[in-house]
Amino acid sequence: MRIVVTGADGPIGRGVAARLVSLSHDVVGVGARRPESWPGAVDFVVNRRATADVLKGADAVLHAGGSGLDDLVDAVRDADVERLVVLAPVWPAASIPAGVDAVVVRTGLVLGRHVDDALLRMCAGPVVLDVDGSADRPLPVVHAHDVERALVAALLDPGASTGRIDVVAGNTTLRAIAAAVGRPVVGVPWPLRRLVPRPIGDLPELTPDRDLGYDVAQTVEDFALACRGRIAVGPAVRDIPWRLPRVLQIPAFDAPSPDGVEPVPAGMGSANGEFDTPIDPRFPAFIATNLSEALAGPFSPSSASVTVLGTRAAGLVISERLRPGGAVQREMSVRTTGVFGHRLYAGITTGHFMAHTVPFIDPNLVLSGFFGHTEDGLELFGEHLPPVAPRSLARQLRGGLTFANCLIGLSAGSRTDTRAFVDDVARLEAAAGDPAALTDRRLRELILLGRDHVVHGWVLSSASILLCAGYGVVMRLLCGRDVMPAAGDELVSAQALGAVHRLAAMARRDPVAVRLLSEPTIDTDALAAEAPAFTAALARELDLIGHRGPGEVEMRCATYADDPDLLIRMVAKALVVPPLELPTLPPVPLLAKPVAVAAADQIREREVRRDRMVRAIWVLRRLLREQGRRLVDAGELGDVDDVFYLLVDELDAPPPDLAGIVARRRAEQLRLQQLDPPEAFSGRWVSTNEPAVAIQGGEVLQGIGVSGGRVRGRVRVVGAETIDDLQPGEILVAKVTDVGYTPAFAYAAAVVTELGGPTSHAAIVAREFGVPCVVNARGAAARLTTGTMIEVDGATGDVTVLGA
Structure with a gap:
C-alpha cells in the first residue's frame, strides 16, 4: 500500500512511518521539516499541508499532525483516497463530513522514552507547574508504541469499522509523572494563573484498553528515561552539561548532506551488503581497529540493529560534545562508524578532524592512541576536502575550552549516569525473568527496550573512551610520554579472568576437584556430586560473569552461562600454569597523580558501563530466542536462531515472508564470509583474498x-x-x-x-x-x-x- 503520513516530523508520525516501512509499505512523509532520522530511501515532502497532489495515488492517509484537519479532508476527497485515519485527543466528528471513510483514534497523554514534543518540554523544566490545582486530577495516559500499533492497524485493516477508537492504558496524575521524572510540583498563585498557560488541556474520559504493551506505571517509568539528563530552558530542551541523556533521534546514514553531497557505495560489486554504509566521498577513509574488537564480522542482522545503532548514537553524542561545526560535525554525527561487508569500521578521516579539536596536540598522536599504526600510509582525504576552518590559535583556544568542558563536565556526572544505567539494566533483567511467561506484546516491548538500553550503553561507553583519551592527552603533557594509570583489581572487565584465577586457586585446595578437572574429558555431573564447594563457587562466578563470553556482542554467540563447560575447561587448563605475579607498573610523577587518579576512575567507569551493556545484550539475546521459539511454533521460521537474521524492529512490525528474508540474509552472510576486507581503506575497498605469505624464521x-x-x-x-x-x-x-x-x-x-x-x-x-x-x-x-x-x-x- 501507498500511505501518506502527515505530521511525520513528530514522534508519533516518525514511529508509525518506521513501522509501515518495516512492513514493506510505500510511505510518504509530510511535515514542516525532514527529521534527521528519516531514511534517505523513503520519500518526504517538506510542507505543512498535504495537498491533493501529494495524496494522489495514496491508498490511505494518516493525520498525525501538521495539516489542518479540514484542509486534509478536502484533499483526501479530491485525491480519492480510500481511508483516512486521524490521531486526535478529542472526537472531531464535526470536521469529517459524511462519505469519508475515516477512523479517529483518541488517546490520552502520549508518553514514552522517545517523546520529544511539548510534553517533554513541560516535564524537563526545573519544576512542573500546577496552574489550576489539577495536579492530582485523573489523567489518562498511553505509551507511544501502543498508539503507533493502533494507528497502523487502523490504516492497514480495510475491514475495520470506521468511527472512534480509544487507546489508553489508564489514569495517573500530573504529580505522579513529576515524581517519576524527579521534578517538584509548584502551584501557581491565583493572581498569576491567567498569565500562565495550562500545561495540559482537557482530555475526555476514555475506556482503558487491557491489550497493550505498557500499563500505566510502566508508561510513566518509560517516559522518565526521556527526561533524564535534560533541562528545559524556555522553549528549548537542552542536555544537562554533566549528564548523558538518551538519544531521541539517530540521524539516517543514507540521506544526502544539507550541501547536496550524495553518499556513494564503498564496496566493489557484490562486496556491498544489505546493511552497508554509503560514504561521503569527502570523508573516504575507514579503519577496522578497535571496533572489530566489539563486533567481528560478518555479523548478524540482529546485531546490526543493536550494536551498529549504538555506535552511531555514540558518534552523534560525541559530535555534539566536541562541536567542530559544519560538514565535519554532521559527518561525525552520521558516520563516525560505518558497515562494510557486514563488518564494523571507524571513520578515520572523521577521526582526524575530531582529533583536531584537541588543543595544542598533534592529531596523529591522538589517532595513534585509538587506532595504533593501522592507518599509516592511508590516504585520509578525498579529491574534495570539506570546508574546515584553519587550526588557528583562537580556534585552538576555543577547542581548549570545549575540551575542558567535556573533560570536567562529563567526569562530574559519570558516576550518576553509570548508576542510573546499572539500575535500568537490572529492571530490564527483572522484567524479563521468565521470557516464556510474557505475553506476545510485552515480549516485543522488552525486546525494543533491551535494544534501546544497549544503544544507550554504547553512548555511555563511548563517552568514557572520550574521557580516557582526554586524560591521556593531559597525562602526555604532564609526563612527556604515554602513561597508562593502573585501574586496580576491581576492574569489571577483569572479573572473567579473575574468576578463572579464583576457581583455579579453590580447586588446588581440593584434591578431588583437581583429579576431576585433570581428566581428559571432564565429567560435570561427577564434579557437582564430588566437589560441591567448587561447583557452588562456579555458580557464584557464573552469576557474576555468565553474561560474558568470546564474541559476546554478536547475538549468535554463546556466553559462559550458555556454555558453563567452556569456563570449566579454562579453569582446568589454568591449574597447570603457575599463578602470575601481578606487575608493578611504572610510577606516575607527583604532578600527574591527580590526573592519573581521575583517569583510572574513568577506566573503571568505562568497564562498568561496557559490562552492563553486555549484560543487557545477554538479556536481549534470551528474549530474542524466546521470540524465535514462538515464530517457529507459528510456522514462520524453521529454527530458533533464525531470529538473529531479523532486525529488532522487524519483530514488532514483521514484513511478509520472514522465512524468505532469513534465507536471503543467510546466503548473503555466507557470501560475505568468503571475502577478506582490508583492515583499512580509502574510498573503495577490495577483498584481499590472496593467501597471506607465511612469516619466515627471523622475521x-x-x-x-x-x-x-x-x-x-x-x-x-x-x-x-x-x-x-x-x-x-x-x-x-x-x-x-x-x-x-x-x-x-x-x-x-x-x-x-x-x-x-x-x-x-x-x-x-x-x-x-x-x-x-x-x-x-x-x-x-x-x-x-x-x-x-x-x-x-x-x-x-x-x-x-x-x-x-
Whole structure:
C-alpha cells in the first residue's frame, strides 16, 4: 500500500512511518521539516499541508499532525483516497463530513522514552507547574508504541469499522509523572494563573484498553528515561552539561548532506551488503581497529540493529560534545562508524578532524592512541576536502575550552549516569525473568527496550573512551610520554579472568576437584556430586560473569552461562600454569597523580558501563530466542536462531515472508564470509583474498607493546568459536579479542592481536594481570600459523618468529 503520513516530523508520525516501512509499505512523509532520522530511501515532502497532489495515488492517509484537519479532508476527497485515519485527543466528528471513510483514534497523554514534543518540554523544566490545582486530577495516559500499533492497524485493516477508537492504558496524575521524572510540583498563585498557560488541556474520559504493551506505571517509568539528563530552558530542551541523556533521534546514514553531497557505495560489486554504509566521498577513509574488537564480522542482522545503532548514537553524542561545526560535525554525527561487508569500521578521516579539536596536540598522536599504526600510509582525504576552518590559535583556544568542558563536565556526572544505567539494566533483567511467561506484546516491548538500553550503553561507553583519551592527552603533557594509570583489581572487565584465577586457586585446595578437572574429558555431573564447594563457587562466578563470553556482542554467540563447560575447561587448563605475579607498573610523577587518579576512575567507569551493556545484550539475546521459539511454533521460521537474521524492529512490525528474508540474509552472510576486507581503506575497498605469505624464521612483526614481559611459546591462532583450542603455555594469536577472551589469559603465555590499541579492553586487562601483550601487530593472525615458535616482547611490541 501507498500511505501518506502527515505530521511525520513528530514522534508519533516518525514511529508509525518506521513501522509501515518495516512492513514493506510505500510511505510518504509530510511535515514542516525532514527529521534527521528519516531514511534517505523513503520519500518526504517538506510542507505543512498535504495537498491533493501529494495524496494522489495514496491508498490511505494518516493525520498525525501538521495539516489542518479540514484542509486534509478536502484533499483526501479530491485525491480519492480510500481511508483516512486521524490521531486526535478529542472526537472531531464535526470536521469529517459524511462519505469519508475515516477512523479517529483518541488517546490520552502520549508518553514514552522517545517523546520529544511539548510534553517533554513541560516535564524537563526545573519544576512542573500546577496552574489550576489539577495536579492530582485523573489523567489518562498511553505509551507511544501502543498508539503507533493502533494507528497502523487502523490504516492497514480495510475491514475495520470506521468511527472512534480509544487507546489508553489508564489514569495517573500530573504529580505522579513529576515524581517519576524527579521534578517538584509548584502551584501557581491565583493572581498569576491567567498569565500562565495550562500545561495540559482537557482530555475526555476514555475506556482503558487491557491489550497493550505498557500499563500505566510502566508508561510513566518509560517516559522518565526521556527526561533524564535534560533541562528545559524556555522553549528549548537542552542536555544537562554533566549528564548523558538518551538519544531521541539517530540521524539516517543514507540521506544526502544539507550541501547536496550524495553518499556513494564503498564496496566493489557484490562486496556491498544489505546493511552497508554509503560514504561521503569527502570523508573516504575507514579503519577496522578497535571496533572489530566489539563486533567481528560478518555479523548478524540482529546485531546490526543493536550494536551498529549504538555506535552511531555514540558518534552523534560525541559530535555534539566536541562541536567542530559544519560538514565535519554532521559527518561525525552520521558516520563516525560505518558497515562494510557486514563488518564494523571507524571513520578515520572523521577521526582526524575530531582529533583536531584537541588543543595544542598533534592529531596523529591522538589517532595513534585509538587506532595504533593501522592507518599509516592511508590516504585520509578525498579529491574534495570539506570546508574546515584553519587550526588557528583562537580556534585552538576555543577547542581548549570545549575540551575542558567535556573533560570536567562529563567526569562530574559519570558516576550518576553509570548508576542510573546499572539500575535500568537490572529492571530490564527483572522484567524479563521468565521470557516464556510474557505475553506476545510485552515480549516485543522488552525486546525494543533491551535494544534501546544497549544503544544507550554504547553512548555511555563511548563517552568514557572520550574521557580516557582526554586524560591521556593531559597525562602526555604532564609526563612527556604515554602513561597508562593502573585501574586496580576491581576492574569489571577483569572479573572473567579473575574468576578463572579464583576457581583455579579453590580447586588446588581440593584434591578431588583437581583429579576431576585433570581428566581428559571432564565429567560435570561427577564434579557437582564430588566437589560441591567448587561447583557452588562456579555458580557464584557464573552469576557474576555468565553474561560474558568470546564474541559476546554478536547475538549468535554463546556466553559462559550458555556454555558453563567452556569456563570449566579454562579453569582446568589454568591449574597447570603457575599463578602470575601481578606487575608493578611504572610510577606516575607527583604532578600527574591527580590526573592519573581521575583517569583510572574513568577506566573503571568505562568497564562498568561496557559490562552492563553486555549484560543487557545477554538479556536481549534470551528474549530474542524466546521470540524465535514462538515464530517457529507459528510456522514462520524453521529454527530458533533464525531470529538473529531479523532486525529488532522487524519483530514488532514483521514484513511478509520472514522465512524468505532469513534465507536471503543467510546466503548473503555466507557470501560475505568468503571475502577478506582490508583492515583499512580509502574510498573503495577490495577483498584481499590472496593467501597471506607465511612469516619466515627471523622475521619480526612490529606491533604496539601494551603489557611488558618477554616470553617464547608456540602460536595458537584462535577466534571466538575456537578459543577452547588454546592450550596452556601457548601464545594466543587472534585478529582481535574482546573481554570475553580474557579468561584464556590465565594460561596463555602471551597475547598477540592484529587489531586494537593501548586502551582496548583486553590490553587493559593484560596490563593489570601482567600478561605479555602486543596489539596492532598487522598480519599476525593471517601470517602466523598454529604451532610456530615465536618470541613476544610486550614492552617493545616485537613479535619474532623463531621457527617451526
